[in-house]
Amino acid sequence: MLNDITIGQFFPGNSVIHRMDSRFKIVLDIIYVVMLFVAQNFYGLGIACIFMVMVYAASGISFRLILKSIKPVLAIIIFTALLNLLFVKGDDAPLIDTGFITIYAKGAETSIFMIVRIIFLIIGMSLLTYTTSPIVLTDAIESLLSPLKKVHFPVHELAMMMTIALRFIPTLIEELNKIMMAQKARGAALDTGNVFSRAKAMVPILIPLFISAFKRANELATAMECRCYKGGEGRTKLRQLKATQLDLYASGITLCTLGFVIIDNIVF
Amino acid sequence: MSTRTKAEKMKNIIEVKSLEFEYKEYDENGEEIGSNKVLRGIDLSVPKGQFLAVLGHNGCGKSTLAQHLNGILTASSGKVLINGIDASDEERVFDIRQIVGMVFQNPDNQLVATVVEEDVAFALENLGVPPEEIRKRVDVALRLVDMYEYREHSPHQLSGGQKQRVAIAGILAMRPECIVLDEPTAMLDPKGRAEVMSTVKLLNSQGVTIVLITHYMDEAVQADRVVVMDSGKIIADGTPKEIFGQVDMLREHSLDVPQVTELMYELHRSGLDVPVNVLTEQECAEELLKLPHKAAYKAGPSAGKPEKSADIPFIAEVKNLTYKYSVGTPFESTAVDNVSVSIAKGQFVGVIGHTGSGKSTLIQHLNGLLKPTDGKVYIAGRDIWAKGSDIRSVRFMSGLVFQYSEYQLFEETVYKDIAYGPTNMGLPEDEIDRRVRKAAEAMGIDGELLKRSPFDLSGGQKRRVALAGVIAMQPEVLILDEPAAGLDPKGRDMVLDEISEYHRSSGTTILLVSHSMEDIVKYAEKILVMNRGRLFCYEDTDTVFSRTKELEQVGLGIPQISRLSHILAKSGMDIGNDIYTTERAKERILEITDA
Numbered sequence: 001m002l003n004d005i006t007i008g009q010f011f012p013g014n015s016v017i018h019r020m021d022s023r024f025k026i027v028l029d030i031i032y033v034v035m036l037f038v039a040q041n042f043y044g045l046g047i048a049c050i051f052m053v054m055v056y057a058a059s060g061i062s063f064r065l066i067l068k069s070i071k072p073v074l075a076i077i078i079f080t081a082l083l084n085l086l087f088v089k090g091d092d093a094p095l096i097d098t099g100f101i102t103i104y105a106k107g108a109e110t111s112i113f114m115i116v117r118i119i120f121l122i123i124g125m126s127l128l129t130y131t132t133s134p135i136v137l138t139d140a141i142e143s144l145l146s147p148l149k150k151v152h153f154p155v156h157e158l159a160m161m162m163t164i165a166l167r168f169i170p171t172l173i174e175e176l177n178k179i180m181m182a183q184k185a186r187g188a189a190l191d192t193g194n195v196f197s198r199a200k201a202m203v204p205i206l207i208p209l210f211i212s213a214f215k216r217a218n219e220l221a222t223a224m225e226c227r228c229y230k231g232g233e234g235r236t237k238l239r240q241l242k243a244t245q246l247d248l249y250a251s252g253i254t255l256c257t258l259g260f261v262i263i264d265n266i267v268f
Numbered sequence: 269m270s271t272r273t274k275a276e277k278m279k280n281i282i283e284v285k286s287l288e289f290e291y292k293e294y295d296e297n298g299e300e301i302g303s304n305k306v307l308r309g310i311d312l313s314v315p316k317g318q319f320l321a322v323l324g325h326n327g328c329g330k331s332t333l334a335q336h337l338n339g340i341l342t343a344s345s346g347k348v349l350i351n352g353i354d355a356s357d358e359e360r361v362f363d364i365r366q367i368v369g370m371v372f373q374n375p376d377n378q379l380v381a382t383v384v385e386e387d388v389a390f391a392l393e394n395l396g397v398p399p400e401e402i403r404k405r406v407d408v409a410l411r412l413v414d415m416y417e418y419r420e421h422s423p424h425q426l427s428g429g430q431k432q433r434v435a436i437a438g439i440l441a442m443r444p445e446c447i448v449l450d451e452p453t454a455m456l457d458p459k460g461r462a463e464v465m466s467t468v469k470l471l472n473s474q475g476v477t478i479v480l481i482t483h484y485m486d487e488a489v490q491a492d493r494v495v496v497m498d499s500g501k502i503i504a505d506g507t508p509k510e511i512f513g514q515v516d517m518l519r520e521h522s523l524d525v526p527q528v529t530e531l532m533y534e535l536h537r538s539g540l541d542v543p544v545n546v547l548t549e550q551e552c553a554e555e556l557l558k559l560p561h562k563a564a565y566k567a568g569p570s571a572g573k574p575e576k577s578a579d580i581p582f583i584a585e586v587k588n589l590t591y592k593y594s595v596g597t598p599f600e601s602t603a604v605d606n607v608s609v610s611i612a613k614g615q616f617v618g619v620i621g622h623t624g625s626g627k628s629t630l631i632q633h634l635n636g637l638l639k640p641t642d643g644k645v646y647i648a649g650r651d652i653w654a655k656g657s658d659i660r661s662v663r664f665m666s667g668l669v670f671q672y673s674e675y676q677l678f679e680e681t682v683y684k685d686i687a688y689g690p691t692n693m694g695l696p697e698d699e700i701d702r703r704v705r706k707a708a709e710a711m712g713i714d715g716e717l718l719k720r721s722p723f724d725l726s727g728g729q730k731r732r733v734a735l736a737g738v739i740a741m742q743p744e745v746l747i748l749d750e751p752a753a754g755l756d757p758k759g760r761d762m763v764l765d766e767i768s769e770y771h772r773s774s775g776t777t778i779l780l781v782s783h784s785m786e787d788i789v790k791y792a793e794k795i796l797v798m799n800r801g802r803l804f805c806y807e808d809t810d811t812v813f814s815r816t817k818e819l820e821q822v823g824l825g826i827p828q829i830s831r832l833s834h835i836l837a838k839s840g841m842d843i844g845n846d847i848y849t850t851e852r853a854k855e856r857i858l859e860i861t862d863a
Contacts, residue, residue: 135382167382170424175675181637182676185668186737187660187692204688207678211723216377222340223378226370227391227438228362234396238389238403 010133016246017059017131022140024247028254029128035258036117036124044264045113049120051257056123061130069126070119077118084111134166136239143241156232164220172213179208281367281446281477282314282337287346289332289500306332308500309346316445319469319478321488321508324497325522326727326756330481333497334448337479338368351445362395369439373451373754375431376423379438384426385410385419388437395442402441409440413467427623429460433467446477453484454754457623457783458825465490483756485512485524486828489547496521513545522758527786527828528552531850531857538858549832557839561861564842581649583613583777584634584666584745589643591629603629605801606643611745611779616771618792618809619781622823626801627781631747634779635666648744664693667743671750673734674727682708682725682733683718689741707740708733710770712762728759732766739770746770747779752787764791786827789813789848797824813848829853 012018017025032052039045056066070077090106097103129137142159149155183204184190190201289307292300306329314320324330335341336348339361348355350364357364372378381387385406392402410416413433423431432452439447449468453461465487472478480491488494494511496504498521504511512518515525515533525533526547532555533544540559546552591604604626611617621627632638633645636652636659645652652662667689670676679685686707690700708718711732717725722733735751751767752760768791771778779796782788788795795812797804799822805812812819816826816834826848833847843856 133383135386163381167380167423170422171376174424178670179676181632182668182670182673184637185635185663185670186676186689187663187741189660189692204676204678208675211678212675216374219372219374219377220380222335223370223372223435224380224390225340226338226365227380227442228365228394229390230362230394236393236396236399236402238386238393238399238406240399 009129011061011065011130012133013060013131015058015060015131016250017055017127019244019246020250021241021243021247022132022136023143023241024243024250025128025132026137026140026144028250029124031254031258032124033121035261036121038258038265039117039261040265041268042113043268044261045116045120047257047260047264049116051254052120052124052127056127059127059131061127065130066123066126069130070122073118073122077115080118081111081115084114135163136241138162138166139237139239139241156235160232168213168216171216172209175212176205176209179205179212279316280313281316281351282312282479283347283349283352284310284312284333284336285347285349286311287333287336287343287348289329289336289341289344306500307336310500310502312495312502312505314446314477314479316477317472317475319472319490319492320480321491321494322479322481322497323483323485323488323494323511323523325758328497329500330497331450332500334370334450334479334481337446337448338370339364340370366395366442367444368446368448369442369444371432371435371439371447371449371452373454375428375435375455378435379423379431382422383419384415384421384423384434387423387434388419388441390438391442405441405443406437409437412440412471413437427460428456429463432456432460432464436464436467436471440471444476446479447471448479448481450481451483452480453482453487459622459823461487483524485526489526496523508547509545512547515544522756524757527850528832531829531832531853534850534854535857538854540858540861549828549835552832553835553839556836556857557841559861561841563840565844565856565860580612580614582610582646583648584779585610585646586630586633586640587644587646589630589633589645590641591626591633591638592641595641602801604633607798607801607803608643609796609803609806611777613744614775614777616768616778616791616793617780618788618795619779619798620783620785620788620795620824621798621804622783625798627798628749630798631668631749631779631781634745634747635668636662637668660692664689664741665743666745666747667738667741668747669735669738669749669751671753673738673751674722674730676734676737677722677730680721681719682713682722685722685733686718686737686740689737693741703740703742704736707736710739710773711736711766726759728755728762731755731759731763735763735767742774743776745777745779747781749781750783751780752782752784760787767791783825785825785848789827797822809848810846814845816845 032048035048039048085103085107086101088104088107088110090104092105094102094104095108138159142155145153145155180190188201188204190198287307287310288305290303290305293302293304295301310333322330332341336343336355337350339355342356350367353360353364355364379387380390388406388409389402392405407416410419413436415430415433415437418426418430423434426434436447453464456464468478468480469490480487482488489508489512491508494506494508495502496511503521504514504517512525512529515529518525528546528549529544532542532546532552535542536544542555546555587608589604589607590602592600592602594600607630619627619631629638633640634647639653647662647666650657652659677685679688683704686704687700690703713729713732713736717729722730725733731751739746748767752763755763764787767778767780770776780788780792789809792809794807795809796806797812797819804822813830816830819826829850830848833843833845833853836843841860843853843860847853847856
């Protein structure tokens with residue numbers, strides 16, 4: 001179950017998208033999201049979508065992975081689409097009217113618009129994590145947020161927490177599986193019974209998991225101290241983030257596309 | 269070169285002078301209710317470049333001592349000097365930590381970053397070393413521990429031994445003069461242990477001072493010097509030969525001795541003129557060959573136990589069992605490949621095989637935690653995956669205790685935790701009570717402990733509580749995955765002896781999975797060997813050990829005493845090819861040397 005989640009999974013490669021500075025990638029991804037929401041009609045949306053399709057083509061990420069990234073939010077997409085389909089009322093005569101259900105052309109139109117928007121939102125976000133390793137992503141976020149250090153926002157600590165979380169997620173998942181197996185061997189009924197008895201059955205799993213996580217945290221803290229950890233002050237980095245010409249071109253293209261979308265809104 | 273001349277040439281990197289340390293204990297309101305003296309006056313000097321091994325059972329204070337060596341803990345009284353710098357000097361603490369690096373037991377809990385090379389860089393990043401310099405030092409450190417090819421892997425893709433080597437590289441990047449390793453191999457399989465030990469020895473040969481805390485005697489014998497601790501004091505200090513010659517002293521402090529040392533000690537006591545302080549099988553063979561002896565012992569009438577009558581029913585059977593992980597994905601792999609084996613009721617079976625041999629997958633099938641991809645599993649003659657079969661009732665019939673089973677404890681009291689299994693079985697209250705007490709008794713947990721929280725107990729006690737939790741279900745088959753892993757020799761012997769005693773008194777069929785051949789042969793009647801997902805053999809212990817050469821070929825460690833018998837046989841002193849315990853070796857040698 002936990003292995004099916006692809007959001008946040010990194011696929012190493014050497015495409016232009018992979019080689020971009022991750023800080024630029026984050027900012028440009030945000031601009032792309034803005035683009036999707038600025039677009040008021042199908043022409044604008046189309047421009048944003050073509051942009052993303054081209055970026056994906058440049059990244060070399062397979063079509064199957066794109067589909068996979070949509071799967072977890074499929075329910076939300078369908079729900080939103082249905083909501084729009086059923087409840088958006090148009091001025092003209094309804095397309096279908098059974099008395100119980102009335103569907104207007106405007107509703108169908110909005111519904112399709114929303115589907116496309118959500119799908120492209122998700123695949124745009126997925127592209128970022130598909131082409132950027134979590135650790136580089138963390139570095140980029142730390143770097144982007146670093147102006148906040150001036151107002152004593154704990155930027156380094158936040159980045160450190162993210163790194164440690166990323167590091168220990170696989171370890172804790174493995175541990176969770178182990179504990180579940182051990183309690184099942186003692187007759188724990190994890191997948192039968194009603195909601196309450198299932199929640200109760202989780203206690204023998206969560207308590208050992210928490211205790212172990214705290215023990216790990218404690219040992220990790222000592223190990224970090226042994227390696228002279230003293231917070232973010234005066235720290236250097238093995239991996240340096242460097243902006244190149246590539247990032248300038250990418251920014252140019254993205255901003256131009258945003259421009260087109262805005263012009264489209266004004267014109268139509 | 270002896271330790272003494274080495275010591276005279278070089279100055280001491282570590283100077284510990286009458287070091288004492290105590291924990292203060294507080295009650296819930298923060299009032300002091302007492303103190304626990306962990307170190308009681310330690311004096312220790314370690315010359316530069318020395319390889320020092322520290323022995324002692326759990327709770328003797330050796331880890332506490334280690335944490336004083338780089339300023340993680342500070343002395344209650346006394347002094348610790350590192351290259352002449354006081355380790356409790358807060359201003360110099362980062363200097364100290366660069367001189368003395370620490371590696372811990374659990375390889376997972378000391379790696380910080382999600383990429384190997386970034387983890388190795390961690391200390392240097394903290395110290396503000398320029399990026400180009402970090403790059404260079406990280407590469408050097410990774411090459412030294414032979415992990416350079418893995419620099420872009422993430423830690424969870426690595427084996428335990430590899431992770432531990434990355435942890436060592438993370439310390440090496442600081443260019444320390446001394447590395448303190450606190451039981452670095454306790455959680456590793458034999459292959460991982462060998463990897464870490466050869467790394468440690470390589471570093472020592474390059475001039476790094478090593479302080480190795482360990483429970484494994486075969487590791488300690490490789491050191492220049494051995495220090496034995498008990499109750500917060502150093503009770504013996506000398507070369508491995510000097511220390512391991514004192515078999516009585518070591519036993520008194522519940523420590524192991526190498527098998528060949530034990531053998532020589534026993535032979536000496538039986539009146540043979542042999543030195544006691546031998547450590548390796550080569551040395552031992554040389555000494556034994558000096559004795560006047562016959563070429564071969566005379567095999568008596570078949571010493572094998574009478575064949576068990578064939579009508580004993582099989583309690584656990586697998587037929588053509590195949591199990592594949594991640595079927596239908598690119599990661600598909602076969603963990604168990606067409607295995608058929610039948611285990612007779614009441615037997616004590618040892619299960620061996622290296623990591624990835626499929627032994628864990630096999631045993632998880634025996635209580636229905638995994639469903640076979642192909643093949644059948646029978647418990648007490650019942651096909652457990654037949655239609656209408658209740659898989660939970662199978663789990664009560666065949667109890668499985670996992671590795672590091674203390675992780676499964678969760679209740680407020682030991683009593684409640686042991687009662688968890690029987691309660692799930694839906695037994696009446698008085699039956700649960702009876703079973704809990706019986707299981708606790710079988711595992712040597714006295715009534716007093718039942719009221720305590722399981723989290724207040726020592727490691728060995730927790731392990732026994734977890735075992736009792738499964739035994740209380742009174743399964744027909746009890747499967748134990750590495751029940752002694754990570755325990756000290758005393759804890760290990762206690763757990764294994766209790767299991768063996770329980771086997772005798774209850775007649776329960778036992779499957780004991782272990783990496784340690786020494787542990788297995790002490791208890792098992794039959795041995796099941798797995799190799800690469802296939803059944804390698806399932807035979808009587810004697811029969812399996814007549815094939816030790818093959819066992820070594822499939823990468824399984826064999827007891828030191830078996831290796832000794834091979835060396836002896838080659839040099840014209842045949843004591844038989846079925847030697848795996850010191851008792852038997854002793855008998856045969858006494859017979860062959862007409863003592």
